[in-house]
Amino acid sequence: MKAVLATDLSAASEATIENETCLECLSRIGVDEMHLVTVIPSNVHAGMPGIDFEKRRRNAISSYERVIEAAGFDVEVHVVRGTPHRRIRGIAETVGASITVVGSRGKSPLENRVIGSTARNLARTTETPLLVNRVEREADEPSVVRQHLFQRMLYATDFSENAERAFETFSYLRHATQEATLVHVETPKDPEPSDSADPETRLASLADRLEEWDIDTRIDVRQGDPADEILAVEDAVDPTTILVGSRGHSRLRRLLLGSVSEDLVARANGNVMLVPPT
Numbered sequence: 001m002k003a004v005l006a007t008d009l010s011a012a013s014e015a016t017i018e019n020e021t022c023l024e025c026l027s028r029i030g031v032d033e034m035h036l037v038t039v040i041p042s043n044v045h046a047g048m049p050g051i052d053f054e055k056r057r058r059n060a061i062s063s064y065e066r067v068i069e070a071a072g073f074d075v076e077v078h079v080v081r082g083t084p085h086r087r088i089r090g091i092a093e094t095v096g097a098s099i100t101v102v103g104s105r106g107k108s109p110l111e112n113r114v115i116g117s118t119a120r121n122l123a124r125t126t127e128t129p130l131l132v133n134r135v136e137r138e139a140d141e142p143s144v145v146r147q148h149l150f151q152r153m154l155y156a157t158d159f160s161e162n163a164e165r166a167f168e169t170f171s172y173l174r175h176a177t178q179e180a181t182l183v184h185v186e187t188p189k190d191p192e193p194s195d196s197a198d199p200e201t202r203l204a205s206l207a208d209r210l211e212e213w214d215i216d217t218r219i220d221v222r223q224g225d226p227a228d229e230i231l232a233v234e235d236a237v238d239p240t241t242i243l244v245g246s247r248g249h250s251r252l253r254r255l256l257l258g259s260v261s262e263d264l265v266a267r268a269n270g271n272v273m274l275v276p277p278t
Contacts, residue, residue, distance in 0.1 A: 016103035
């Protein structure tokens, strides 16, 4: 498997790249080739007085390259120009990446811990599963919030086709997953379920599949606002990552996140993995 690891050479990015446990988790799910990507914004020019951003970035990223190689990965470095989220997404598609990883730390509570613009735009447009690796905020030398990326998964489903696609990622996540919580939130807009397809029965069927892989699994059916209830489950079970499918709402914007997925990316305490539609 190939992974794209995006970095802006910030402290948050460094925390993700230099965390041995995070790298071990990626290796455990089958990643053996890492594409390390940093993007020089289009408005930065090599001829600017006293500034050679491209050279500085290449020098800085070489230390990250050595760390990742030492962890046993094949590494290819991409130092490119353009709009960060577009170039990161484009490289992920070109190399056939199975996952894109971006480190992000939220802002102040008053700002609702909104994620950075690159992570947010990637979440809205990615065509590759995206892992937003949450990093401590307001720390000079931040560390990742959850070192074990996939050890305890919280999978949220509305039983849509894309939610089912997100569930299929357990086919490789299972190699690093020990526990899983499966949650469905009923809303007043949901159709009345038939006796043979009520949410508990459907979740139990998914749980049986995970139990076959020796993943200790529990289910939870709730009522209310989906994002609020999923985040309440996160507070209760303390997962390492929330897994959820994202849905396309606009052909012009391509794969624009639904409001629930975007809320989770912005407000979750820990990591969020988004699986976009095919």
